[in-house]
Amino acid sequence: MKVGIIGLGFMGMTHFEAINSLRNVKVQAIATRSEKKRNGDWSSIQGNFGPRGSSQVDLTGIRTYQDYHDLLKDPSIDLVDICLPIGQHEQVVIEALKAGKNVIVEKPITVQEKAAARMVREAEKAKRVLMVAHVLPFFPEFRFLAECIAQEKYGKLLALNMRRVICPPQWLNLPEDMIEMGGFGIDLHIHDNHFISSTCGLPDKVCSVGLSHDGLVEHTQTNYLYKNGPAISCTSGAIASSALQFAHGYQALFEKATLEFDAGTYGSEWVVNRPLVVLKNNGKTHVPKLKGNPEWYGAFAEEFKAAASGLKSGRISPFLAAENALNGVKLCHAEAKSIETGRPVPIK
Numbered sequence: 001m002k003v004g005i006i007g008l009g010f011m012g013m014t015h016f017e018a019i020n021s022l023r024n025v026k027v028q029a030i031a032t033r034s035e036k037k038r039n040g041d042w043s044s045i046q047g048n049f050g051p052r053g054s055s056q057v058d059l060t061g062i063r064t065y066q067d068y069h070d071l072l073k074d075p076s077i078d079l080v081d082i083c084l085p086i087g088q089h090e091q092v093v094i095e096a097l098k099a100g101k102n103v104i105v106e107k108p109i110t111v112q113e114k115a116a117a118r119m120v121r122e123a124e125k126a127k128r129v130l131m132v133a134h135v136l137p138f139f140p141e142f143r144f145l146a147e148c149i150a151q152e153k154y155g156k157l158l159a160l161n162m163r164r165v166i167c168p169p170q171w172l173n174l175p176e177d178m179i180e181m182g183g184f185g186i187d188l189h190i191h192d193n194h195f196i197s198s199t200c201g202l203p204d205k206v207c208s209v210g211l212s213h214d215g216l217v218e219h220t221q222t223n224y225l226y227k228n229g230p231a232i233s234c235t236s237g238a239i240a241s242s243a244l245q246f247a248h249g250y251q252a253l254f255e256k257a258t259l260e261f262d263a264g265t266y267g268s269e270w271v272v273n274r275p276l277v278v279l280k281n282n283g284k285t286h287v288p289k290l291k292g293n294p295e296w297y298g299a300f301a302e303e304f305k306a307a308a309s310g311l312k313s314g315r316i317s318p319f320l321a322a323e324n325a326l327n328g329v330k331l332c333h334a335e336a337k338s339i340e341t342g343r344p345v346p347i348k
Helices: 010-020 068-072 086-098 113-126 140-151 190-200 298-313 322-341
Strands: 002-006 026-031 063-065 079-082 102-106 130-133 157-166 205-213 216-225 231-237 244-254 257-266 269-280
Touching: 002 010, 002 068, 010 026, 010 079, 010 298, 026 068, 063 068, 068 086, 079 086, 086 102, 086 113, 102 298, 113 130, 113 322, 130 298, 130 322, 140 190, 140 244, 140 257, 140 269, 157 190, 190 231, 190 322, 205 322, 216 322
Parallel strands: 002 026, 002 079, 026 063, 079 102, 102 130, 157 231
Antiparallel strands: 157 244, 205 216, 216 231, 244 257, 257 269
């Protein structure tokens, strides 16, 4: 599979490294307006994990374009990977689909439900595949949980509580960046909503309490209400103190076992408070051996491996399916409405 990357910020660089680590996937072309980046100087690129970009990236054999429209015309590209700011997703995704390309776009698909629905319809109309790069299910601990839910390895899922909290990121221009990001209720929390809807389906209603500013959610505590499903809740937001840079985890209660995982960046140190453990009904515990690439970009490599496999087989992973990305956006907006009204909100 030959990939063309549009946009070379931190996620574009991350995808580049992830793709290059795979055997049967390669970066065929990149498009960026930056002449320095087209010449291999990526030293200005920095994110909230992983290394800084190198000043001497080897782009031998890779086509470079200043205008992404020229990349869309490249007949050798099988998949266009869009890593642009969120506000540009809809336009460039639709242009790529109309150009006859299969597309993967970095999460979130967009922040507006109607815009996301337009992108999904355009993919159907063009008879091309649109995938959304939600990476959380490809992290080993969350992939294990997803497999346990799907395969009922420990029986049916009875209850799930998830957590994803951060301090206000210093690399953002707050509050100006919040509008394009949709607030942390979308940019951060959509990881959880996408995972929940992809593994358990859409709930009938959500009931949320939280904090919002100018209609943008900063923190939410949500109950997902299923008529005949598991009891699911999630806490997510960006109001933690600066010493709590990031934390995530879950407790999943199945018929035959309970799974627990908890980790985060405390101070500036990554700490695994509770490595993934299976606590069985017979009183015994088990630490599963997790599969995965240990590199900093490892989960993204697994993501693109799944994308290549899906395009080859015609069976797209539910974790990359655009419909589930759209469902994640639906849940985020329903939560915002529930916080505003103080009432449960049906999911339509």
